[in-house]
Amino acid sequence: MSPSPRPPGPTWATETRRPWKVIYSEISRGLLPIVRGRFERFGDLVYATNLTGTPLYSLRHPDHIHEVLVTRATDFTKRSKDLEVYLGQGLFTSNGEFWRKQRRLIQPAFHKENMSRYAEVMIEHTRQKVATWVPGEIRDINREMMELTLTVVARALLNYDTQRDHLTVAKAMGVIQETAGFPSILPRWVPTPLHKKQQAAIDALDGIILPMIDACTPENRGTDLLSLLKFEPGEAGPMSRQQLRDELVTMFMAGHETTALALTWTLYLLSQNREEERRMQAEVDRVLEGRPATFADLERLEYVRLVVQESLRMFPPLYLTPRVAATDTEVGGFPIKKGSELLIWTYFLQRDERWFPDPARFWPERFLPETQGVLHPHAFIPFGAGPRACIGRHFAMAELVLMLASIAQRCELRLAPGQDVRMNARVTLAPQFPIQMEILERRS
Numbered sequence: 001m002s003p004s005p006r007p008p009g010p011t012w013a014t015e016t017r018r019p020w021k022v023i024y025s026e027i028s029r030g031l032l033p034i035v036r037g038r039f040e041r042f043g044d045l046v047y048a049t050n051l052t053g054t055p056l057y058s059l060r061h062p063d064h065i066h067e068v069l070v071t072r073a074t075d076f077t078k079r080s081k082d083l084e085v086y087l088g089q090g091l092f093t094s095n096g097e098f099w100r101k102q103r104r105l106i107q108p109a110f111h112k113e114n115m116s117r118y119a120e121v122m123i124e125h126t127r128q129k130v131a132t133w134v135p136g137e138i139r140d141i142n143r144e145m146m147e148l149t150l151t152v153v154a155r156a157l158l159n160y161d162t163q164r165d166h167l168t169v170a171k172a173m174g175v176i177q178e179t180a181g182f183p184s185i186l187p188r189w190v191p192t193p194l195h196k197k198q199q200a201a202i203d204a205l206d207g208i209i210l211p212m213i214d215a216c217t218p219e220n221r222g223t224d225l226l227s228l229l230k231f232e233p234g235e236a237g238p239m240s241r242q243q244l245r246d247e248l249v250t251m252f253m254a255g256h257e258t259t260a261l262a263l264t265w266t267l268y269l270l271s272q273n274r275e276e277e278r279r280m281q282a283e284v285d286r287v288l289e290g291r292p293a294t295f296a297d298l299e300r301l302e303y304v305r306l307v308v309q310e311s312l313r314m315f316p317p318l319y320l321t322p323r324v325a326a327t328d329t330e331v332g333g334f335p336i337k338k339g340s341e342l343l344i345w346t347y348f349l350q351r352d353e354r355w356f357p358d359p360a361r362f363w364p365e366r367f368l369p370e371t372q373g374v375l376h377p378h379a380f381i382p383f384g385a386g387p388r389a390c391i392g393r394h395f396a397m398a399e400l401v402l403m404l405a406s407i408a409q410r411c412e413l414r415l416a417p418g419q420d421v422r423m424n425a426r427v428t429l430a431p432q433f434p435i436q437m438e439i440l441e442r443r444s
């Protein structure tokens, strides 16, 4: 018997046979329960069509995902029409030869020799932030982390002080979260409410980035990413002002929200897992001996790294990675037609008990080789995989470990009473409501 040309999935017939109460309960709980239900009913590779009739495949098996991101990576392109409105042809959204050249040009900014300078910025700003926290007060922790990571990425990569821009960027992020996922079918010059809202967010971001580009001159050039991109042209010659803008907005956006969410979820998880928190504090105290962290401590903060990894497993900030088939190809033995859309569900991959025993448990030690807590080599991909994997992953890991250690050295965070902590799966995996946490001073 020849294999079925398409994997199973919901059809009009399967959906109308389901009790409306079940459907209502899934829909009312948001996107993730709907998708979880589909994987449970149809298996690892789910076929459906989107509203325009385009084939849509949902993936959660590490072998299938590895095929798409790594072994057949050239058969797929990124699908980010909605993000392109904001990020233009920056590294996150571009494709093909153009993307390859840009990636080569930007890569040196993330080389190891720059990391110790970045680490200094990360540690200094975290210490400054923590110094503003008064023991006993309650803070919206995601907002605090957003401010911190925005300051760090702007200072480290762009040599820019964002203190007065936090609100503008936060508002623009809100609009992106709200409007991404609703790509417009009308041309952008038609003044629909959606387009007007998007344009206001773009103008706000440009109002920060363009002056930054213009202020960077040969006389004051430094070793930051902006100077690198503006004055060291790659194979394609000097970059246009628009392209510089697209790359910088991309770094600004890709480089701060993801990290802030990872920190927010980690601090929340620690507040719910006291034993792991105490173990982490003990390591921080032993390694740092009361002095500020340095880049050299990174390797010795082993348990902090495990905590971060486990948090990225349970709450991957980029929980969903879309792709489009650029050619006729196949995945998991099924033929995939050019133009088909694929959704890689990192969230479900990383919460699958076949690869992560007891997946709902916060268990940092699972990442130690001897514990057998990770049972598939390609099942942990919070930074993606293959050629399009996150360019900032070493930056992000250093940032997460050093910031967490610097926070844990000084204080403990406790969930304030009455918090309703839920996930909101939009462009990123954010908390649905602000998470308020009480600051407690550490007395060790």
Ligand code: HEM
Pocket: 078, 091, 092, 093, 103, 153, 157, 250, 251, 254, 255, 256, 258, 259, 262, 316, 317, 318, 321, 322, 381, 382, 383, 384, 385, 387, 388, 389, 390, 391, 392, 393, 395, 396
């Ligand atoms: C916890 C923090 C972070 C997470 C979870 C994360 C996750 C990811 C993932 C999953 C991708 C791949 C998306 C895909 O395959 O479609 C990606 C790409 C990217 N990330 Fe990150 N990221 C983080 C931090 C950062 C930082 C700090 C920067 C920059 C400073 C950054 C810049 C980028 C860029 C530019 C890309 C596109 C790379 C390319 O396509 O060549 N990210 N990130």
